Amino acid sequence: MTQRDLFAQAALDQIPKILTLLDRNPHSPTYGCFDRNFWQYKIIDFPSGMSQEFVWPLALVYSLPLPNNLYYQQPTIRDWVLAGILYAARSAHADGSCDDYFPFERAGGAAAFSLLACVESYELLGLDSPAALDFFRTRANWLAHHHESGRLTNHQALIVLCLIRVSQLLGSEDWQDEIAQRLDRVFAWQNPEGWFQEYEGCDPGYHTLTLSCLARVYDLQPSERLRDAIAKGVTLAAYFVHPDGSYGGEYTSRNTYNFFPHGFELVGRWLPEALSVNDRFLEGLARGLGACYADDHIVGHHTWNYLLAWQAFVLERPPTKQPAPGRVWLQEARVLIEQRQDTKLYLALNKGGAFKFFRGDRLVLSDTQFSLLVRQGGALKNAVGHLVGPYQIEVGPDEIVLRGSLGWAKQKQMTTLNLIILRAVMYTVGRFFPNLIRKLLQKVLITGKKPAPFDFTRQFRWRDGTWQVTDELRAETWENLVSAGIAADQTSIYVVMSRTFQAGQLQPWLDLTAAVQQLSPGQPLRLERTL
Known part of the structure; x- marks a missing residue:
């Protein structure tokens, strides 16, 4: 073909x-x-x-x-x-x-x-x-x-x-x-x-x-x-x-x-x-x-x-132009792309350091930061590290460091009562102010970040021809934690065209629950990986 x-x-x-x-x-x-x-x-x-x-x-x-x-x-x-x-x-x-x-x-x-x-x-x-x-x-x-x-x-x-x-x-x-x-x-x-x-x-x-x-x-x-x-x-x-x-x-x-x-x-x-x-x-x-x-x-x-x-389709095509090696640092987008030797790193500095890492033409690792399932007030809530937010960033020649807090995932579901209320609103006053309703829903489902009581540091260091990633997660107590891990494809806002399947998402969930449950109050979770 x-x-x-x-x-x-x-x-x-x-x-x-x-x-x-x-x-x-x-x-x-x-x-x-x-x-x-x-x-x-x-x-x-x-x-x-x-x-x-x-x-x-x-x-x-x-x-x-x-x-x-x-x-x-x-x-x-x-x-x-x-x-x-x-x-x-x-x-x-x-x-x-x-x-x-x-x-x-x-x-x-x-x-x-x-x-x-x-x-x-x-x-x-x-x-x-x-x-x-x-x-x-x-x-x-x-x-x-x-x-x-x-x-x-x-x-x-x-x-x-x-x-x-x-x-x-x-x-x-x-x-x-x-x-x-x-x-x-x-x-x-x-x-x-x-x-x-x-x-x-x-x-x-x-x-x-x-x-x-x-x-x-x-x-x-x-x-x-x-x-x-x-x-x-x-x-x-x-x-x-x-x-x-x-x-x-x-x-x-x-x-x-x-x-x-x-x-x-x-x-x-x-x-x-x-x-x-x-x-x-x-x-x-x-x-x-x-x-x-x-x-x-x-x-x-x-x-x-x-x-x-x-x-x-243009039938007469020039030779495919490959990107030059080196660093592309989009400071306002807060996205860093770095190609060194046969590796390439795509790093979101505005999303807690979520990244994709390639060696040659193969995806080695996709990482969407820490995800914690926490019992709070009788309900389960999800604290995640990949929401857009104002993280502290240090970008050096061979070292990149991010610091910040996890945020509560946007997981609002539609219930029967919510549907009834939405229909009632839209058939009365909402029909005259649809843009106001849209704006309110955007705040609930898409924009903004509400901090969760978990702080992290994510550090990337270039050593011996690859990146070494060190994660540290801190909390005053771990007693309400139910599950912890890192996924390849986790997202936590409502976007119509997101959460589609792509083959890179077949990477397994990195389960950190047992490691966290062994921690004492105030003791940080530390995770070191060589990509």
């Missing part, structure tokens, strides 16, 4: 699942709905608007002569795409917005992803539907004036692309000011180190989605400022392709393994080093090291992006 066809095959593998999620019955009141939990299982009371994004992968497999593509030019696929677009219109609120996780949420991300998918599919298949065009205008108007809580640059770039594409399709100039303002916000949220802000910092995975959108915007409305921003972003992304071809992970701000390749193919036409980013990722994809995103809610994003990458 060629490099290019790896993208096609990975996407085609998801099409049967996407079709299973679709209500394909023309006589059904939910014909065209991709939220199977709603139309088939009937276990939720509203459809997720994000699900209608799945029309785009179907439109692409209908249109592209991919190898082994049994969906190519199948009339039924075309009918189902139109049904999906019209269901997106029927299920939207009167103002064009849609919900994703709770009623009257009016989710900006879901509205933008699904609008872009519907517009691209409509044009790609040459569809003709006045109802769809009216819907596109209404949703674009809502997106142009909606401002969500939290700094998610990928959403801003996505909305810019949506407004440009709807403007082109409708021959309208209604949103030129909003396009310029959103693009200015993207520029403002790009750090001088090249990364785009995602909540509390740098997430290389969502970064590639932002680049994918901006690459399309550049093709449609080129500017020198946008070109420079994209070039900085490509340089940043190149740092995070691991020696084995995997990408991202738990040491990043949003814990994702996301990789969206389409933008690198577009940018590679004028910046050849962008193609090396994709080539290195394709090596990992060929080895089965891509993450799995085949769940009901997020299967669409990578599927359409991989198909677009296949379509835009």
